[in-house]
Amino acid sequence: MSEGMVEQRVAGGAGPELDLTGAAWQSSSQGAGDVQVAFVEGWIAMRNRRTPEVPxxxxxxxxxxxxxxxxxxxxxxxx
Known part of the structure; x- marks a missing residue:
């Protein structure tokens, strides 16, 4: 797996190897939440803005x- 390729976990098992390094992460325009989402290759990725290194x-x-x-x-x- 190359740098930037992240094997993610989805319900029911291992997910795809998605390259999230260039993902366009979006934050909510409401509230003070730290959740970000990105739409990549037909999948939806969600992360915590404060700890982007966590899968x-x-x-x-x-x-x-x-x-x-x-x-x-x-x-x-x-x-």
Whole structure:
């Protein structure tokens, strides 16, 4: 695996080797969160802006849609 190629983990096993070195990471325009996402080669990568050296989580489009819809519905709210 060359430098910049990162083997990510996805649900159910190992994910693809994605080159995230040139990824266009996007941060939320709302709140003070540290989550960033990037859309790379048909996958969605998510990382913590404060610790970019930690491997990103990688989602398929279907997994990402499920996550986003769950977040909108309050599935992950602490209250």
């Amino acid at each position: 990103a989580l990688v989602f398929t489009p279907a997994e990402w849609r499920g996550f986003v819809l769950g977040a909108r519905d309050g599935e992950f709210d602490l209250t």
